[in-house]
Every structure is written in C-alpha cells, then in structure tokens.
Amino acid sequence: MDNSSSEKGGILDHAAIALSGLCLVHCLLLPVIIVALPLLGQLNATHFHAQLLIVVIPVSLFAFTLGFRRHANQAIIAGGIAGISLLFIGGTVAHANFGLLADSLLTMAGSIVLATSHYYNNRLTRHVPAS
16 A cells, blocks of 8 residues: 555544544533523534534544554554444434433543544554555
C-alpha cells in the first residue's frame, strides 16, 4: 500500500478526533448555556447530534477502514464501533426515551472512546511499515 492512503487515513483520523472533540465540547457547554440562559432550555439538542452523526459516522468508518488495511488491529476497530454506537444511541434512542442527561453522558463517553480509537488508529497506521 502506498503512503498516500496512509496520509488520507491520518487526515481522516485527525478530522474524526476533532469531530469527537466537538461532540464533547457541545455536551459539556450545552448544560452551562441552558443554566445561564433559560430561554435556550427550550431548544431541542437532538438536531445537532443527528447532524453531527451524519458527518462523524462516515468519516470515522472510512478512517478506520484505511487504518485497518494497514495495521489489521481488531481492538482499534472494536473501540471505534463502540464509540460510534455510544454516540448513536446517546443522540437518538437515549435522548428520546431517557432525556438530555442520558443523551449527554452516552455522547460524552462515545466521544472519548471514539477519539481514543482514532488516536491509536492514527499512531499504528503511521508506524506500521507499508507492505
């Protein structure tokens, strides 16, 4: 495999880490904003999560696919799937059935797991010799 796919995977991992961080920042700041500005408490947070999932899931899957072709580490893929699953469940099912707290906790956990998986995916992709 050539270095261009390794570079693309690295860029995608960095983008996915940034997107996971954005999810985390959103979940940490939204409660503060709601407390500080009661008017914003009426807003529905699901739309932001759904829009972000539309970007996060394909970018993450593509980055993990490119990385796996290079390093073949199944633990990283399992971590990525776990992170994506937590994000998805938090932003959809948990929000609809259990409220904003469940949504935020699952989304934050998913963001951390996903960003960590992308970090290791990127490290292994860059440090495994091309075959």
